[in-house]
Amino acid sequence: MFTFDPESDALKPMSRRKVTITAPAQMLRGARRKLVVEAQPLPSLGELKIPANKGIEKLLVLVIDDRVRDAETRDEVYEFEKPLTYVIEYTKEDIAATTLNADGTPRLSIVTGYQTQDGWKFERLPTKVTPNPKTGGGTLTAQVKTLQPLDPKWISIP
Numbered sequence: 001m002f003t004f005d006p007e008s009d010a011l012k013p014m015s016r017r018k019v020t021i022t023a024p025a026q027m028l029r030g031a032r033r034k035l036v037v038e039a040q041p042l043p044s045l046g047e048l049k050i051p052a053n054k055g056i057e058k059l060l061v062l063v064i065d066d067r068v069r070d071a072e073t074r075d076e077v078y079e080f081e082k083p084l085t086y087v088i089e090y091t092k093e094d095i096a097a098t099t100l101n102a103d104g105t106p107r108l109s110i111v112t113g114y115q116t117q118d119g120w121k122f123e124r125l126p127t128k129v130t131p132n133p134k135t136g137g138g139t140l141t142a143q144v145k146t147l148q149p150l151d152p153k154w155i156s157i158p
Contacts, residue, residue, distance in 0.1 A: 002037040004064060014039035017063045017155065022085040026077065034071040037084075039064055043152065048113075048120050056111055056124050057157045060097055063088055065152035083143035086110060086125075090155055092136040098157045105129040110140050111156040114148035121148075124156065 001022050004015040023035040042065055050056045068077045068084065088110060095106045109127040113120050125142035132138045140155065 018089040024082040110142040
């Protein structure tokens with residue numbers, strides 16, 4: 001498990017929300033290998049256009065730009081037989097930027113994106129929203145089986 005918390009001075013330029021990533025060992029080149037997850041400095045992306053057909057109304061906050069590597073060889077890994085699990089903490093401010101679902105949970109989700117020659121591509125991940133009444137925020141949880149190179153994650157509506 002890898003946790004990136006912007007409350008740590010060293011991680012402020014690499015994460016805008018607390019993110020915990022569970023990266024199970026994977027079969028790579030015929031052997032089970034441990035993975036490491038590293039946070040990269042967050043890129044300055046400016047205003048990004050989201051295609052209408054993606055079901056993404058608005059990107060709220062760029063959260064993390066992570067890389068997953070084979071712990072032994074340091075090669076980047078993009079495909080996962082056992083998915084990675086992302087848990088991203090959302091805040092009261094994130095809730096204030098959206099509306100609530102019928103069940104009272106905020107309309108938030110995790111979005112992954114990557115740049116191509118044709119511009120940015122986005123995918124809204126199936127996201128479990130878990131409010132935390134003690135903090136006024138909560139967590140967003142999603143699984144990822146495939147990453148693209150340079151694949152940051154956002155909190156979005158929805």
